[in-house]
């Protein structure tokens with residue numbers, strides 16, 4: 539297992555609407571290309587309690603597979619698992635009401651997605667620039683299973699997502715990509731316990747945490 543989060547990454551790209559059942563649960567339409575947004579690097583925190591902006595709000599949890607770039611990808615180049623050096627699970631902590639207000643006002647989502655503590659990250663697991671095969675992942679909150687998915691159900695797979703992001707600009711080593719949440723998003727408050735479970739073909743890694 540990799541080390542706990544120790545560095546501030548460069549860019550944190552996030553994919554929206556990458557699982558059909560989640561697109562439907564929020565009343566959105568299935569996109570024709572990946573929906574990309576950003577979190578500030580200062581959004582990152584680990585699995586143990588850490589300062590959160592808006593600590594008294596009830597957030598919405600979005601379980602996601604997170605990729606770490608192991609090497610740079612030039613602008614416009616095809617990218618894929620060979621450019622990824624590690625994976626982990628994360629929670630895209632979301633202020634859903636604020637996001638809905640932003641959508642209604644046709645304003646950027648940033649205040650709902652990028653704030654201190656909004657990018658929860660487990661320890662990174664090396665993938666050694668190889669495709670790891672199917673990955674299953676789940677989130678329990680207070681012992682209750684909330685979200686469960688696998689990479690085969692992504693609308694846009696990892697190479698498609700990375701290549702799309704590289705069409706916007708070069709990727710750099712250490713950049714992170716949140717690859718989208720499956721259905722089952724729900725409430726999560728400061729102090730609540732959760733467990734992320736990452737199932738690689740040859741290894742299951744449990745990552746307990748507290749928001």
Ligand code: MG
Pocket residue numbers: 552553554600602630716718719
């Ligand atoms: Mg998300």
